[in-house]
Amino acid sequence: MVSRPLAESELVERARSGDEDAYEQLVRAHQGIAFRVAFLVVGSAPEAEEAAQEGFLKAYRALGRFRRGASFRPWLLQIVANEARNRRRAAGRRAALALRAAEEGSSGGAAPSPEGSLLAGEERERLLGAVNTLRDEERLVITCRYFLELSEEETAAALGVRPGTVKSRTSRALARLREELGEAYA
Amino acid sequence: MPELELALRALGREVEFPATPDLASAVGRRLGERRLWWRRPLAVAVAVLVVAVAAALAVPSARTAIFDWLGIGGARIVRVQELPPAPTVGHLDLGRPVSLAEARRLSPWLLVPSADDPGDPDRVSYSTAIPGGKVTFLWGTPQHVRLLLTEFRGEAFLEKLVRPESDVESVTVDGYRGAWFEEPHVLVYTDSRGRVRENTSRLVGRTLLWQRGDVTLRLEGELSKADALRIASRLQP
Numbered sequence: 053m054v055s056r057p058l059a060e061s062e063l064v065e066r067a068r069s070g071d072e073d074a075y076e077q078l079v080r081a082h083q084g085i086a087f088r089v090a091f092l093v094v095g096s097a098p099e100a101e102e103a104a105q106e107g108f109l110k111a112y113r114a115l116g117r118f119r120r121g122a123s124f125r126p127w128l129l130q131i132v133a134n135e136a137r138n139r140r141r142a143a144g145r146r147a148a149l150a151l152r153a154a155e156e157g158s159s160g161g162a163a164p165s166p167e168g169s170l171l172a173g174e175e176r177e178r179l180l181g182a183v184n185t186l187r188d189e190e191r192l193v194i195t196c197r198y199f200l201e202l203s204e205e206e207t208a209a210a211l212g213v214r215p216g217t218v219k220s221r222t223s224r225a226l227a228r229l230r231e232e233l234g235e236a237y238a
Numbered sequence: 239m240p241e242l243e244l245a246l247r248a249l250g251r252e253v254e255f256p257a258t259p260d261l262a263s264a265v266g267r268r269l270g271e272r273r274l275w276w277r278r279p280l281a282v283a284v285a286v287l288v289v290a291v292a293a294a295l296a297v298p299s300a301r302t303a304i305f306d307w308l309g310i311g312g313a314r315i316v317r318v319q320e321l322p323p324a325p326t327v328g329h330l331d332l333g334r335p336v337s338l339a340e341a342r343r344l345s346p347w348l349l350v351p352s353a354d355d356p357g358d359p360d361r362v363s364y365s366t367a368i369p370g371g372k373v374t375f376l377w378g379t380p381q382h383v384r385l386l387l388t389e390f391r392g393e394a395f396l397e398k399l400v401r402p403e404s405d406v407e408s409v410t411v412d413g414y415r416g417a418w419f420e421e422p423h424v425l426v427y428t429d430s431r432g433r434v435r436e437n438t439s440r441l442v443g444r445t446l447l448w449q450r451g452d453v454t455l456r457l458e459g460e461l462s463k464a465d466a467l468r469i470a471s472r473l474q475p
Contacts, residue, residue: 080262097256199250
């Protein structure tokens with residue numbers, strides 16, 4: 053039995069009036085990206101899970117303040133990322149995020165990126181190494197923008213900064229990466 | 239798009255993230271628990287609300303809009319827009335040190351923690367700051383509290399101010415109603431002269447608050463909800 057999936061705005065509207073099933077559908081639609089953003093911020097899967105779960109619950113209670121017609125994802129990511137930041141601060145540690153490249157073939161045959169071919173192994177390691185040497189705030193902006201492919205607006209919401217700051221921070225981080233990587237990306 | 243940015247996107251698709259947990263089911267479950275929480279008699283609710291509003295307004299720094307409230311015995315949970323300022327770690331108003339036997343004599347209603355779990359307290363105190371008396375069991379030292387159990391008779395007014403987005407979860411301890419706080423909050427109470435005071439209860443974030451008969455109990459510390467519930471269920475008269 054397949055029924056037509058409801059539009060997101062319709063789900064938000066229903067959730068707002070107390071329809072918990074509608075909200076659960078919204079959570080399901082966004083849990084992947086929310087969890088990854090939380091993971092990038094806190095740097096640990098169990099902490100990210102807690103932060104995302106709390107974030108979703110807080111967002112549910114805050115639905116009354118959600119502006120109708122606005123886009124739901126940046127609003128949600130803001131709440132989840134904020135929860136994740138609070139946890140990181142409470143833990144008093146820097147998110148020591150060590151991204152690990154997936155094993156060959158473990159991506160389950162995912163299509164190569166439309167922009168070009170997959171990176172060669174060695175280059176991948178080198179690039180990842182460079183990203184990992186970035187300062188926290190620069191690494192976050194790079195991972196949100198390029199790894200998670202968040203829009204500028206969503207990245208700004210997730211990092212709790214203005215879109216202008218995302219722009220300047222991104223270009224600073226890119227410059228630093230170019231410096232680190234030498235002429236390959238000059 | 240410049241080459242570096244393309245390469246970063248390609249890299250992003252090959253980076254391994256931990257598998258996404260089933261958050262939707264967990265959130266759905268917790269929403270269901272919250273819904274049950276609100277099925278309470280309206281008459282009691284209104285009565286408590288009146289007192290809660292009056293009490294919160296009596297505290298100058300808490301004179302902010304009240305969003306909602308929950309009543310448990312002599313304690314009420316009030317949501318306010320902003321928490322009044324309080325030091326992160328303040329002095330603990332524990333009262334005077336007493337022996338367990340004396341605490342029992344002064345407070346015949348006392349429930350005593352199990353000697354096996356969490357073990358004998360490092361300090362037992364008695365205070366008349368709350369009308370009817372208050373007994374505190376402390377594990378650790380007043381400077382480094384590991385666990386704190388406070389008990390008092392329910393007629394005193396005691397409030398916990400929490401931010402609107404703070405999570406307060408409904409729990410039961412041996413069938414008695416209670417609440418579990420994950421986050422810091424501020425405690426407000428009247429002293430024995432009826433003056434409203436703020437306590438420095440931001441020393442710990444996690445608290446189990448429940449009522450058993452006419453005794454209100456509060457267990458605070460760096461402990462999980464499961465630990466708190468277990469310790470609470472093992473208290474004995």
